[in-house]
Every structure is written in C-alpha cells, then in structure tokens.
Amino acid sequence: xxxxxxxxxxxxxxxxxxxxxxxxxxxxxxxxxxxxxxxxxxxxxxxxxxxxxxxxxxxxxxxxxxxxxxxxxxxxxxxxxxxxxxxxxxxxxxxxxxxxxxxxxxxxxxxxxxxxxxxxxxxxxxxxxxxxxxxxxxxxxxxxxxxxxxxxxxxxxxxxxxxxxxxxxxxxxxxxxxxxxxxxxxxxxxxxxxxxxxxxxxxxxxxxxxxxxxxxxxxxxxxxxxxxxxxxxxxxxxxxxxxxxxxxxxxxxxxxxxxxxxxxxxxxxxxxxxxxxxxxxxxxxxxxxxxxxxxxxxxxxxxxxxxxxxxxxx
Amino acid sequence: xxxxxxxxxxxxxxxxxxxxxxxxxxxxxxxxxxxxxxxxxxxxxxxxxxxxxxxxxxxxxxxxxxxxxxxxxxxxxxxxxxxxxxxxxxxxxxxxxxxxxxxxxxxxxxxxxxxxxxxxxxxxxxxxxxxxxxxxxxxxxxxxxxxxxxxxxxxxxxxxxxxxxxxxxxxxxxxxxxxxxxxxxxxxxxxxxxxxxxxxxxxxxxxxxxxxxxxxxxxxxxxxxxxxxxxxxxxxxxxxxxxxxxxxxxxxxxxxxxxxxxxxxxxxxxxxxxxxxxxxxxxxxxxxxxxxxxxxxxxxxxxxxxxxxxxxxxxxxxxxxxxxxxxxxxxxxxxxxxxxxxxxxxxxxxxxxxxxxxxxxxxxxxxxxxxxxxxxxxxxxxxxxxxxxxxxxxxxxxxxxxxxxxxxxxxxxxxxxxxxxxxxxxxxxxx
Numbered sequence: 001x002x003x004x005x006x007x008x009x010x011x012x013x014x015x016x017x018x019x020x021x022x023x024x025x026x027x028x029x030x031x032x033x034x035x036x037x038x039x040x041x042x043x044x045x046x047x048x049x050x051x052x053x054x055x056x057x058x059x060x061x062x063x064x065x066x067x068x069x070x071x072x073x074x075x076x077x078x079x080x081x082x083x084x085x086x087x088x089x090x091x092x093x094x095x096x097x098x099x100x101x102x103x104x105x106x107x108x109x110x111x112x113x114x115x116x117x118x119x120x121x122x123x124x125x126x127x128x129x130x131x132x133x134x135x136x137x138x139x140x141x142x143x144x145x146x147x148x149x150x151x152x153x154x155x156x157x158x159x160x161x162x163x164x165x166x167x168x169x170x171x172x173x174x175x176x177x178x179x180x181x182x183x184x185x186x187x188x189x190x191x192x193x194x195x196x197x198x199x200x201x202x203x204x205x206x207x208x209x210x211x212x213x214x215x216x217x218x219x220x221x222x223x224x225x226x227x228x229x230x231x232x233x234x235x236x237x238x239x240x241x242x243x244x245x246x247x248x249x250x251x252x253x254x255x256x257x258x259x260x261x262x263x264x265x266x267x268x269x270x271x272x273x274x275x276x277x278x279x280x281x282x283x284x285x286x287x288x289x290x291x292x293x294x295x296x297x298x299x300x301x302x303x304x305x306x307x308x309x310x311x312x313x314x
Numbered sequence: 315x316x317x318x319x320x321x322x323x324x325x326x327x328x329x330x331x332x333x334x335x336x337x338x339x340x341x342x343x344x345x346x347x348x349x350x351x352x353x354x355x356x357x358x359x360x361x362x363x364x365x366x367x368x369x370x371x372x373x374x375x376x377x378x379x380x381x382x383x384x385x386x387x388x389x390x391x392x393x394x395x396x397x398x399x400x401x402x403x404x405x406x407x408x409x410x411x412x413x414x415x416x417x418x419x420x421x422x423x424x425x426x427x428x429x430x431x432x433x434x435x436x437x438x439x440x441x442x443x444x445x446x447x448x449x450x451x452x453x454x455x456x457x458x459x460x461x462x463x464x465x466x467x468x469x470x471x472x473x474x475x476x477x478x479x480x481x482x483x484x485x486x487x488x489x490x491x492x493x494x495x496x497x498x499x500x501x502x503x504x505x506x507x508x509x510x511x512x513x514x515x516x517x518x519x520x521x522x523x524x525x526x527x528x529x530x531x532x533x534x535x536x537x538x539x540x541x542x543x544x545x546x547x548x549x550x551x552x553x554x555x556x557x558x559x560x561x562x563x564x565x566x567x568x569x570x571x572x573x574x575x576x577x578x579x580x581x582x583x584x585x586x587x588x589x590x591x592x593x594x595x596x597x598x599x600x601x602x603x604x605x606x607x608x609x610x611x612x613x614x615x616x617x618x619x620x621x622x623x624x625x626x627x628x629x630x631x632x633x634x635x636x637x638x639x640x641x642x643x644x645x646x647x648x649x650x651x652x653x654x655x656x657x658x659x660x661x662x663x664x665x666x667x668x669x670x671x672x673x674x675x676x677x678x679x680x681x682x683x684x685x686x687x688x689x690x691x692x693x694x695x696x697x698x699x700x701x702x703x704x705x706x707x708x709x710x711x712x713x714x715x716x717x718x719x720x721x722x723x724x725x726x727x728x729x730x731x732x733x734x735x736x737x738x739x740x741x742x743x744x745x
Contacts, residue, residue: 089580106319106587
C-alpha cells in the first residue's frame, strides 16, 4: 500500500495562537493522481501544504511524502517535491531564463543538464521566445506559468500547487489547468488546492473538502456526492416563513429533508421536478408566497454546502 | 555552492540598484568631495598649505590724524596718521595672499563698491581714528562693511584690524603709564621724549609678526609632512567616517533583502528547495559581507586617487576592513531580526542606523575641540561604528598592531553577539 501512496497525512495539527489553522487532518494521495484540497479561503489548505512542503512545522502529527517524513527527513522530502506557491515567487529583476537557472541550481542542477532542462520547461510553458525578458515585463498569466515551471525543473515525483490560478485571466487559467493534467499524464502526482469548485471537479481524481481547519470529507466526486444522498437541492425564498408550512413541506412525498434560515428554506429531494408543483400547492394553501426558487443538482458545491452549512464562496 | 549562487544573485541586485549605488559610493564620495572643495583643493596638490581665497577689500581712510605727533618719523610725511599705518599694513606684501586692497576717498564710495559686489569687504577708517588710538576716546572705531554671504574673508580682515588696534592700545597704555610714573617721580616728560617712546612702540607694532604675519599659513614642519598634511588628516578622517557610516547602511540594506524576499515569497520558496535553510542564510550573509567589502575597497581606491587619502599599509587596513565588514553585516542581520516588514525597515534606516552612525561621528566632530575630544571619543565607542572608525584611524595613523588587534577584537565581539542574536531570532521565525 505504501508504494502506491505519494502522500500519507496523519493527524496533522497546527495552531497560530488560539486559532487552530489545521485541526487533525489525515488523508492519503495515490501516486500519479491529482488530489484537490477544496475549501474556502481560511479553511487551512495553505497551512496544510506549507507543512507538507516543510515550510511550517506541525504542532503534532506527521506526513510521509514519497515515503519520507516531513518531521524527520525534510531534506529528502524537499528533494522529492516541487512547490508552486499561491503568489508568484520569482525575482522580477531577472529574466525568465535567469530565474529558472537560479532555481534549478537551488534544486541541485548544474551545467548542461540544467541548461537543457531550462530549455525544456520554457518550451512546455511556451515562453522560449521571451525567455530573456525580465519577469517584471511579463503579464500575470506569463508570470504564473514561469512560477509553475520553477517547480518542474528537477522533475519531481510530486508537485504541490497552492491555488495557482488565483487572479489570472481565463486563457491563462485554461492553459494552467491543461498543464496540470499533462503532469498527471506524465506520471507525476499533483496535490492541488483551490477554492474553485469547477477546477476541483475538472481536475481531481480525489477531493478533500476542508473547512475551519478540518478535513470534512475525502473521496472521489461520485463518492462525495453519494455521501450527501445524491439529492437535488431546492432553495426557496419565501414572503414569510411559518411553522405550519415547514411541517407541511416535510410531509410531501419525495422530500428528504427541510432546513430553514431567515426567509430561505432548503429542501433536499430525489427529484426536484416532481416535488416543485406540490411545494407551490402547499405554499398557496398555507398563504405563503414563494418569491424565488433555486435548484442545484448534486456537485461539490452542494456537497460542501451540505457538509458545512454554507457555500464555498462564503 | 548554493550559498555562492544566492550571494551572487543578491550582489547583482545590489549593484544594479541606482538607489543602492548612490548610498554605497556616490554620497560618501560626494560629501568628502564637497569638503575638499570647501578647503580649496586636494591633498595631492603641490601646495601643502590651505588655499584661502584672496578677499577683495576696498578701503576709505578718512583719518585726519593728530598734528602733535608724527607716528612714523621714518617717512617723509611729518603727519603720518594711524589710518595711514593701518592702510600700509593691509596693503603690505605679507597680506597679499589674504586680501587685495584698493582705496577710495569716501565712506559712501567704499560701501557702494561692496553693494555692487565689486569688493567683498569695505574698511572705513574714521576721522578720529588716530585720536582714538592715542587717547582711547570714543568715535574712532573702524567700520567693516561686508558682503553678508561671505564669512571667511571678512573674518580675517577683522582679525587683522583688531590686532592692529590692540597694538595701539598697548602704546596708549604704555604712554599713560610712563607719563604717570615720571610725573609721580617729579619729572615732567618732554613732548619729544614721549614722541620717541611712541615711535619705538609703533615701529614695534609695524614689524610685530603678531600683527602682520600671524595669519600667514605655512607648510607644516618636515617631520609632520612625513605622515600627512593637516588637510590630508582632516580629509582622511572624514572619508573614513563617511565610509564607516555608509558601510553600516549597506549592511542593514543588505539584510533588508531577507525581509524583501520574505514579502515577495521567494525566501519561503527557497526554503522549499533541497537547499538547506542554513545555506540560504549563509548565502544572504555572504552577499552582505562581499558587498560591504567591495564598497569599502572601491571607496578607498577612489578616495586615494581623487583626494590623495593615505589609508595605511595593507595589513593594518585589512585588520580594520575585515572586522568592519563582518560587523556591518551582523549589525544588519541583528536589526532586521527585530522587524517583520520592509516598511518597518524605513524607521530603522531613519532612526537607528543614522543615530548610531552619528554617535560614531562624535569623535570626528570633536576632534579639533580639545575640551570635547575625549568625550566625543568615548561616545563614539558606545556603538560598533565607533570601533570601526577607530580601527581605520589607527590603520591610517600607523598605530601599533597591538592597538589594532584590540580594536579588531572588540569589533569581532560586537559581530559575534549581534550575529548570534540575529541568527537565533531569524531561525525562530523561519523554523
């Protein structure tokens, strides 16, 4: 089992003062897959991967990356991984080529192997023609591509990417997502953090959902959706919320659960098409007006909402 | 090897920053350059004296004299006045290097000449000047009318006139004392005898070197010339002071790159590579060290060529330079370990580095003030910059190796304490 795992995280904890940034996180990542940590800002994703990158020490717990412990073998871990930080971490007064040469040296590469590898990654990110220009002259998307290229120089078995598409244009985002998939196709393992549900859905073989420092669910998308019952989510905004109408809704056939907050009622149903007409009938009977209706078919957003009681974008 | 790569990157960054270059090289050289210009030339000039610019003086001698006494019987004029004598003194060959005197016939003409900036100083000798000199009666004060923007030339003119007036006051006191003494002894001195006594005093006054030659600046004795001229000493001390002041700036600015890289995220990224964190910090330290060494070497070379500053022998200067570079680097690491952002670094530059640098300069500011020199030296040694400056002064003055090694040892002790504290704080932060 150990040989098939790229990452084994075991009960990681990390606090900053009274704030428990990571609170007992455990998960496994298979070799050659893309594993996404999905969660809103402040969920603890960056703290988790900072510990996995040996940048932060865990208060307790441990993790094995490519078989090496982050607490006892940090240098071996670092040699096995490539890290793409959330913010562009490059020297803006150096050119793309100079940056890659420098970072390659930091990974122990020298001479002609380094030069060849720099040529290769420049080709991959499509910046061969502009390699001699200073980073400060690049667009945000180009900087992001170089930022990723730095992590690939030493051909790591595991690439850790912390929200690499934040704040860039759709074209560059598309390019980066395609690059991530190519990495998996080349046999690399990718640990990817994001708060974009669409990215996690498109890329991930497995997804871990984080909130308030805890990993609230792990699995494939299908498994996660199944875990919340594969139900449609119907959100009703009402003119007023009465206790009688809530009780009536719960008796409607096909409705599995009803929760309420302020003037919004969330209904989980196996088939929204069959339930909706009855909901309108019941509302009319109770003298309640339905102001708006929002139907969500099961996805990771719904899973997150179901598990945490709030939306990812909250 | 990675430490050298990091150091090279940082040095390249430092030496491609216009702001950095200004503070490393241009500002200290400019300050000493201005100092040199203010004192009229470089030490390499063949003249070994101060080159004080000649002051243009216009003189109106309105003194009508005192017909009862001929103050200078040696000339053909039987009625030479004190004003005539003062005019001769000011226009004498001895004064030519200090002032160029032209005469006019009225006070207004003299003042107008200054107002029109044709001359820098007007001297107006009043009608009663001789009477005042002889009898001490008021109303005979010499007026010095000057261009207010000039200080040195008018000061010299005032000093000469003041000394001249003092000599005449001596004559007056001597005459009164002599007459009173003779009268008390029952002898009434004849006007001729008084006149002869006055004449001898006046001759003395005219030939007195204190009155005519005290401002003449001469080359120092041959023994002193062996080490350096006075100007060379002043320039050398100032250059060393500026160099030390700005080297510590460079040390702090170099260490600031750690905060800058932290803010840019490149430091954290370095820590995720296979290069050990300790090697990363060694590279940063090496960059600061090499930059400060380069800065000092360039400043010493340029100042030696441009201002003729003699820095001392290779070994003594190396004993001063290496600990100073180490100490400036540790100083920067130490200060930056207390900060979290580059914004805070601005306060450090403006406050701590400048304040400690100025304390070190106390020894330079007070070097020519005997009453304060000792205190200045003690104050300077409260900060590491003061010890660096002391090391360079010892190297330049040819101090014994014992003294130099002691100073270097103190500098290395400063270095060790600051580096260990700084490294411990940094290590805790990036653990």
